[in-house]
Amino acid sequence: MRDLSLHLMDIVQNSISAKADKIYISLTADKQADILIMIIADNGEGIEENFLKNITSPFTTTRKTRRVGMGISLLKASSNMAEGDLKIYSKKSEGTTLEASFKISHIDRLPLGDLAETMVTLIMANPDMEFELDLSNKKDCFKFKTIEVKEQIKDIPITQYEVLNWIREYINSGIKIIFGGVLNEILS
Amino acid sequence: MKSLAELEEIRKKTLEQMSLRKTNNGMRVVVGMATCGIAAGARPVMTAFIEELNKRNLRDVTVTMTGCIGVCKLEPIVEVIDVDGNKTTYVKMTPEKVARVVAEHIVNGRVCLDYTIGEAEK
Numbered sequence A: 001m002r003d004l005s006l007h008l009m010d011i012v013q014n015s016i017s018a019k020a021d022k023i024y025i026s027l028t029a030d031k032q033a034d035i036l037i038m039i040i041a042d043n044g045e046g047i048e049e050n051f052l053k054n055i056t057s058p059f060t061t062t063r064k065t066r067r068v069g070m071g072i073s074l075l076k077a078s079s080n081m082a083e084g085d086l087k088i089y090s091k092k093s094e095g096t097t098l099e100a101s102f103k104i105s106h107i108d109r110l111p112l113g114d115l116a117e118t119m120v121t122l123i124m125a126n127p128d129m130e131f132e133l134d135l136s137n138k139k140d141c142f143k144f145k146t147i148e149v150k151e152q153i154k155d156i157p158i159t160q161y162e163v164l165n166w167i168r169e170y171i172n173s174g175i176k177i178i179f180g181g182v183l184n185e186i187l188s
Numbered sequence B: 001m002k003s004l005a006e007l008e009e010i011r012k013k014t015l016e017q018m019s020l021r022k023t024n025n026g027m028r029v030v031v032g033m034a035t036c037g038i039a040a041g042a043r044p045v046m047t048a049f050i051e052e053l054n055k056r057n058l059r060d061v062t063v064t065m066t067g068c069i070g071v072c073k074l075e076p077i078v079e080v081i082d083v084d085g086n087k088t089t090y091v092k093m094t095p096e097k098v099a100r101v102v103a104e105h106i107v108n109g110r111v112c113l114d115y116t117i118g119e120a121e122k
Helices: A004-017 A049-053 A071-081 A115-125 A146-153 A161-179 B006-018 B035-040 B042-055 B095-107
Strands: A022-030 A035-042 A086-091 A095-103 A130-136 A141-145 B028-032 B062-066 B078-081 B087-090
Touching (some): A004 A022, A004 A035, A004 A071, A004 A095, A004 B035, A022 A161, A071 A095, A115 A130, A130 A161, A141 A146, A141 A161, A146 A161, A146 B006, A161 B006, A161 B042, B028 B042, B042 B062, B078 B095
Parallel strands (some): A022 A130
Antiparallel strands (some): A022 A035, A035 A095, A086 A095, B028 B078
16 A cells, blocks of 8 residues: 555445444644554444454455455554554444554655545445544644534535535645644645 | 535535436446555546546436455456446556546447456456
């Protein structure tokens, strides 16, 4: 994967396969502590305990078509490459939380990528799911919730092109305010 | 900073347009979005479909995503399903190819044979 937004998109697919209908995504960049934490939490069906033990192995997968599953192991590799770590907490029938950390200044840390595009694509393809995005730099935070958008637009579908465009611009402005100058790839 | 209040404006405008729309084309575009698809560039392909369909005002074509279709080496893979349920599988898609698929297949009903899986596997 080229950037974090693509990893994020990939991990959210796992939540979708786990029949989640609420997905919470949070990105916290702490410049002083030099750490970026990405959290993805869902209310899906959760993971069995003995399956969870080996979940970061590329040979652990739920799919039936073949015996490899690369999503989580690739994210773990990207995180370890930047002196970070990956943890997964899960409880059967309650949901799963994945946490990946990265050292912000590490030369191998992947850039954020087009986070707004990832969100728009996910919303477009899963209009009935609720997404929540939190961006924080420890001082300020930005929140985006699809449920608030839906309340505002009432009878218009969230997949409407103009609405998706608004979401894209809204998230992009949040990224600029929160991560501008904090993540070196985003200008303040 | 943009505000949620702007959505009210978008809502009003959209409602006006909605009443002008007719015919239900009902075609579906399904993009493979598993690890393999995403790594191969499926997201820009999906975005290109959304852009292109909007440019031509084809509001009744739905774009969705699915998991791994099974031929990871040919990703990004896109399936176009017409009103009668006939499925065409396009492989190694790019945003450039999307423009042609929309113009020829979705608008004019002519399958772009040279982009299909049958052609790639020959």
